[in-house]
Amino acid sequence: MSETLERAQTQVGAPTETDSFRPKRPISDAVPLDPWYVVRMVLFGAYAVAYVWWFITEGLIIDRISVGISVIVFILIGHLGRPVRRWGWLLFDLACYCVMWFCYEQSRGWADRAGFDLQVEAPRNIDRFLFLGTDPNVWMQRQFYDPKTIHWYDNVASTTYFTHFIFPVIAIAVVWVTSHREWARFMKRFASLLIVACAGFVLLPTAPPWMAADRKTYHYQIIAPLARHTGRGFRDLGMKGFVNQWQSALDWGNAVAAMPSLHSAFSLFVPAFFLPRIKWKWLKAVVLCFPVIMLTSLVYFGEHWVIDGLVGWTLVGLSFLFWGWFENRQRRVRAGRARVILGISGNIKPVVAP
Amino acid sequence: MKQRPILIDGGFVAALVDDDHSLHAAAIEIYGYLIDEFQANRMRLFSPSTVLRTCSRDVRRSTLAPVETMWVARQHRTAAKHVTAPSADVAIVMVLLQRERCRGLATTDAFYDQFDLAVYRAGSGEPVGPAADQLPDGYFNYEIEPLPARQSTGE
Numbered sequence: 001m002s003e004t005l006e007r008a009q010t011q012v013g014a015p016t017e018t019d020s021f022r023p024k025r026p027i028s029d030a031v032p033l034d035p036w037y038v039v040r041m042v043l044f045g046a047y048a049v050a051y052v053w054w055f056i057t058e059g060l061i062i063d064r065i066s067v068g069i070s071v072i073v074f075i076l077i078g079h080l081g082r083p084v085r086r087w088g089w090l091l092f093d094l095a096c097y098c099v100m101w102f103c104y105e106q107s108r109g110w111a112d113r114a115g116f117d118l119q120v121e122a123p124r125n126i127d128r129f130l131f132l133g134t135d136p137n138v139w140m141q142r143q144f145y146d147p148k149t150i151h152w153y154d155n156v157a158s159t160t161y162f163t164h165f166i167f168p169v170i171a172i173a174v175v176w177v178t179s180h181r182e183w184a185r186f187m188k189r190f191a192s193l194l195i196v197a198c199a200g201f202v203l204l205p206t207a208p209p210w211m212a213a214d215r216k217t218y219h220y221q222i223i224a225p226l227a228r229h230t231g232r233g234f235r236d237l238g239m240k241g242f243v244n245q246w247q248s249a250l251d252w253g254n255a256v257a258a259m260p261s262l263h264s265a266f267s268l269f270v271p272a273f274f275l276p277r278i279k280w281k282w283l284k285a286v287v288l289c290f291p292v293i294m295l296t297s298l299v300y301f302g303e304h305w306v307i308d309g310l311v312g313w314t315l316v317g318l319s320f321l322f323w324g325w326f327e328n329r330q331r332r333v334r335a336g337r338a339r340v341i342l343g344i345s346g347n348i349k350p351v352v353a354p
Numbered sequence: 355m356k357q358r359p360i361l362i363d364g365g366f367v368a369a370l371v372d373d374d375h376s377l378h379a380a381a382i383e384i385y386g387y388l389i390d391e392f393q394a395n396r397m398r399l400f401s402p403s404t405v406l407r408t409c410s411r412d413v414r415r416s417t418l419a420p421v422e423t424m425w426v427a428r429q430h431r432t433a434a435k436h437v438t439a440p441s442a443d444v445a446i447v448m449v450l451l452q453r454e455r456c457r458g459l460a461t462t463d464a465f466y467d468q469f470d471l472a473v474y475r476a477g478s479g480e481p482v483g484p485a486a487d488q489l490p491d492g493y494f495n496y497e498i499e500p501l502p503a504r505q506s507t508g509e
Contacts, residue, residue, distance in 0.1 A: 027471060030448055030469070031433065031451075031453075032433055032436045032437070034433070034453055083427030327395075331393050331395065332393055334420045335389045335390075335420050339386070342370075342382050344382060
């Protein structure tokens with residue numbers, strides 16, 4: 001390591017020690033507490049209590065309007081007492097956010113109008129190639145699905161499936177309130193993923209396994225019959241209203257938007273974004289099990305092909321890689337400009353030993 | 355990885371951009387380290403909008419390119435009136451450190467050494483003002499300048 005770096009670390013990197021004999025006092029001792037901070041914390045507490053009360057009495061919030069209202073209330077509480085400029089940012093962010101979801105919803109219409117060929121056999125063939133001739137959806141249902149009994153793993157898989165409608169929204173709201181910059185980082189990656197996924201839905205409409213196996217409505221019958229029992233486990237846990245609303249939402253959803261799987265993608269996206277903030281390796285490993293459980297559940301329910309999930313994960317990886325590269329480049333350029341003007345060289349470049 | 359936010363105060367910026375400043379060399383050495391940390395994504399560098407407003411567009415885009423603006427709002431100025439500090443600028447910096455959860459400061463002023471902060475100080479001079487515990491009881495009521503008219507800061 002270069003001498004300059006060592007000097008920087010020992011002399012400059014370390015905070016000054018001039019008054020080390022004097023006990024340090026926190027800056028909060030000298031600055032009055034923001035009164036709005038107390039207001040925000042009290043209201044967040046009330047919000048949490050109200051949410052739990054609603055969950056117990058009415059069930060989980062799922063419909064878009066209720067979810068939207070609850071998120072907006074949460075964000076408004078988080079911005080109470082903030083400077084006017086911060087509210088301006090909030091309005092701009094909100095406009096971008098709405099445009100993003102509007103485009104996402106519109107992609108359904110674009111997909112219908114574009115009229116690209118429906119992919120039915122191709123994803124099945126890829127899955128068979130990956131699993132040496134076996135249809136993973138069929139195999140999993142034969143091994144684990146019991147039409148008469150709801151097992152614990154049905155509850156786990158169904159709950160995991162429905163977290164798709166909750167976790168990303170919570171993550172966005174929390175990041176929005178805590179740090180505008182982090183929200184921007186989150187949304188850049190998220191919007192990129194969504195745009196590419198929508199392009200996939202338009203250009204590559206793909207029949208999901210339950211449709212490919214259907215014998216009543218679609219008559220594809222290219223794999224053995226599959227049961228679409230996604231909501232069963234969650235309904236068994238008492239979330240009947242949630243499941244019913246999800247089923248009614250299926251009527252106006254894009255049934256052939258299987259490639260890529262956003263369930264699979266979001267289940268990796270949220271943990272991946274927060275992964276660098278997790279200290280313990282064991283917890284990181286646990287968190288990374290979540291997308292695996294999600295994809296397994298999707299395959300078990302016949303909602304997606306394995307390749308759909310893998311493509312979803314790949315897109316998440318590409319989104320993170322691209323924005324990571326872009327942000328690193330920006331930092332490098334800005335740091336370089338300062339160094340050139342001040343005539344200093346970068347200390348962190350590795351020195352290759354002769 | 356979570357980046358540590360570091361606030362760069364007006365004295366440090368002045369030493370950095372002024373070639374004739376007595377602490378220019380020391381400020382550059384510290385700033386070089388901060389830039390390295392910034393590039394390695396371990397730090398985010400901020401300076402109050404009141405300080406950056408005094409710098410030219412060229413300086414903002416070159417010397418201070420890695421530095422983001424930390425906006426000084428009316429509520430920060432109001433809170434600063436109730437802070438015991440040697441000057442209004444120091445009071446505002448302390449409010450920003452507290453409200454924006456900065457735990458690091460690049461400065462030329464030894465006044466901040468008494469606080470539980472990571473202080474990156476150019477020079478080892480005496481405090482510019484008296485230590486807070488030497489100030490008389492009660493509040494220092496500064497005549498803080500009114501908010502200036504909206505103007506471009508070069509961003």
